[in-house]
Amino acid sequence: MKQLKVDAIKDGTVIDHIPGGKAVQVLKILGGGKEATVSIGMNLNSSKLGKKDIVKIENHELSADQVNRIAIIAPTASITIIRNYDVAEKRKVEIPGKIDNITHCPNPNCITNKEDIRTLFDRYRGADDDKTEFMCHYCERIYPADGLKIKVG
Amino acid sequence: MSIGLKNKHIISMRDLDRSDLDLLVETAGAIEEGRIKPDMAGRIAALLFFEPSTRTSFSFDSAMKRMGGETLLMKGTGSTSVQKGESFSDTLRTIERYCDIIVMRHAVEGAARFASEVVGLPVVNAGDGANQHPTQALLDLYSIKKTHGTLEKLKIGLVGDLRFGRTVHSLAQALAPYNPEFYFISPGFLEMPEHIKAELTAGGVKYTELKEVDSVVPELDIMYVTRVQRERFADPEDYERLKGSYIITLDTIKDAKEGMRILHPLPRVDEIAEEVDASPHAYYFEQAENGVYMRQAILSILTGAVK
Ligand SMILES: [Zn+2]
Numbered sequence: 001m002k003q004l005k006v007d008a009i010k011d012g013t014v015i016d017h018i019p020g021g022k023a024v025q026v027l028k029i030l031g032g033g034k035e036a037t038v039s040i041g042m043n044l045n046s047s048k049l050g051k052k053d054i055v056k057i058e059n060h061e062l063s064a065d066q067v068n069r070i071a072i073i074a075p076t077a078s079i080t081i082i083r084n085y086d087v088a089e090k091r092k093v094e095i096p097g098k099i100d101n102i103t104h105c106p107n108p109n110c111i112t113n114k115e116d117i118r119t120l121f122d123r124y125r126g127a128d129d130d131k132t133e134f135m136c137h138y139c140e141r142i143y144p145a146d147g148l149k150i151k152v153g
Numbered sequence: 154m155s156i157g158l159k160n161k162h163i164i165s166m167r168d169l170d171r172s173d174l175d176l177l178v179e180t181a182g183a184i185e186e187g188r189i190k191p192d193m194a195g196r197i198a199a200l201l202f203f204e205p206s207t208r209t210s211f212s213f214d215s216a217m218k219r220m221g222g223e224t225l226l227m228k229g230t231g232s233t234s235v236q237k238g239e240s241f242s243d244t245l246r247t248i249e250r251y252c253d254i255i256v257m258r259h260a261v262e263g264a265a266r267f268a269s270e271v272v273g274l275p276v277v278n279a280g281d282g283a284n285q286h287p288t289q290a291l292l293d294l295y296s297i298k299k300t301h302g303t304l305e306k307l308k309i310g311l312v313g314d315l316r317f318g319r320t321v322h323s324l325a326q327a328l329a330p331y332n333p334e335f336y337f338i339s340p341g342f343l344e345m346p347e348h349i350k351a352e353l354t355a356g357g358v359k360y361t362e363l364k365e366v367d368s369v370v371p372e373l374d375i376m377y378v379t380r381v382q383r384e385r386f387a388d389p390e391d392y393e394r395l396k397g398s399y400i401i402t403l404d405t406i407k408d409a410k411e412g413m414r415i416l417h418p419l420p421r422v423d424e425i426a427e428e429v430d431a432s433p434h435a436y437y438f439e440q441a442e443n444g445v446y447m448r449q450a451i452l453s454i455l456t457g458a459v460k
Binding site: 107109110111112114115116117124125126136137138139140141142 | 165167240241242260261262263264266267281282283284285348351352355
């Protein structure tokens with residue numbers, strides 16, 4: 001099967017195993033970095049995910065905070081820091097305890113959608129630990145992580 | 154004696170732990186019995202009812218005045234500059250200069266939380282859309298305490314619309330620390346939301362879900378009735394067929410325990426037959442009166458007037 005090959009990078013970060021179609025969202029959630037050279041491979045075949053995306057960012061090593069942001073939309077992602085073509089470090093994605101002003105609240109009647117204010121979500125721990133859910137700090141509604149839309153800009 | 158809540162606001166039942174709840178319930182009782190007489194002379198509560206609610210605003214108004222305090226009452230958005238396009242936070246920052254505590258009802262969810270972050274005064278949430286109405290849950294707790302002398306290990310039936318009724322959600326959360334046994338009685342599509350049930354399960358609270366109230370009546374210490382609204386039903390025939398199951402009559406409660414009490418957040422429409430009002434089980438009008446004592450406790454604790 002023919003696959004798009006994303007070239008190896010000398011220095012930077014490779015974000016692999018992003019669920020298919022979510023690469024653009026991953027870039028959005030990282031914010032800034034507009035000066036970096038980014039290559040994206042989308043809908044590659046993956047035995048684990050079916051279809052996966054891969055993002056390579058040259059000359060930029062993701063911070064711990066950026067790594068955790070990725071967890072919100074791509075909890076399956078694996079992150080590799082590359083230095084001089086070698087794997088320097090592998091970082092695990094951890095689901096954050098808070099999402100501070102990164103996503104919209106899906107509730108149209110939430111104050112965050114009526115006034116120009118920041119959004120804030122806290123990790124919600126119900127009885128089921130396997131679910132990744134967040135509760136809006138304002139309207140207190142509970143949403144799965146992948147139900148939260150990333151703010152643009 | 155020094156009295157203080159860890160948070161200086163009452164926004165959500167989620168913020169209150171068991172010691173906060175006990176403090177509020179005990180203070181309401183002490184105020185009703187005259188053991189504490191909070192002096193609110195010279196203090197002003199702004200009652201900002203962006204969404205009107207006569208009962209709730211009167212209850213706060215009465216609570217403040219019974220302690221010698223005064224109120225500024227705003228009903229709807231018409232009497233403020235909200236309509237002129239002033240930002241909500243500017244409105245709040247201005248009004249906080251006129252008063253000592255803010256009580257707010259708003260149709261928008263999270264409005265009270267936001268207000269508490271904008272102003273320097275204590276804020277009491279008197280209802281924010283479908284989200285929270287903590288002072289109702291607190292007066293319900295106080296009512297239950299009064300009728301049974303304890304909040305521990307009671308068998309509580311919540312009847313009616315358990316899906317959309319924020320009152321029953323808050324009450325279930327409020328009672329959870331007191332080892333209750335719940336019976337959730339509702340039509341299938343109006344049952345208690347999953348996340349509330351999950352929270353209860355995580356807290357080790359037992360509950361049973363039922364479609365009809367009759368079989369469980371002899372078990373109950375408290376029957377908390379809410380209205381099943383016709384508008385919730387897609388098929389009007391379903392409403393006609395089911396509504397009888399959620400109307401409490403003297404016949405419904407004939408096998409109730411002597412001490413069983415019926416609570417209702419009011420206003421009632423037809424979900425409790427008027428014939429029940431004269432029964433010793435009926436408690437909903439006393440419950441409304443208890444709301445004034447609880448709101449006295451809330452206002453006086455948050456402003457530091459209770460000494
Ligand atoms: Zn919200």
